[in-house]
Amino acid sequence: MRCQCKVNSVCDTAGGAVLLDERSGRYRQMNTTGARVLHPLLAGHTPHTVADQLTAAHQAAPAQVAADIEVLLAQLAAAGLTEQDTVR
Numbered sequence: 001m002r003c004q005c006k007v008n009s010v011c012d013t014a015g016g017a018v019l020l021d022e023r024s025g026r027y028r029q030m031n032t033t034g035a036r037v038l039h040p041l042l043a044g045h046t047p048h049t050v051a052d053q054l055t056a057a058h059q060a061a062p063a064q065v066a067a068d069i070e071v072l073l074a075q076l077a078a079a080g081l082t083e084q085d086t087v088r
Contacts, residue, residue, distance in 0.1 A: 007081050010038065021081060028079065030072075037069055047073060 009020040017035035019028045030038065040050045051066040058065075076082040 007042075010035075010042065019081065021079075024080075028081070033068075034072055037072055 007019045008022040011018045011020075012035060013029075016029065016031040016033075017038065019030065020026075021028070036054065037050055040053065041047065047066070047069050051062065051069050054060065055062045055065045073082060
């Protein structure tokens with residue numbers, strides 16, 4: 001599954017990132033962990049690949065990392081900022 005982001009601009013901040021949706025003119029803020037997930041997704045990595053990278057880097061439980069990424073993607077989708085396709 002890949003993430004198609006509808007965000008026009010992402011600006012890193014000291015506490016994470018700020019996203020701009022130019023369609024609505026709204027800004028949204030995300031924490032550092034969210035930004036660490038978002039950047040590779042924007043670069044075309046799959047959620048599964050991002051989960052593997054974060055699991056290895058932080059010695060975290062794979063199932064928890066994958067679940068956390070799915071929650072973030074659901075929140076972004078609910079805000080109208082992403083769509084997921086089924087390409088694996």
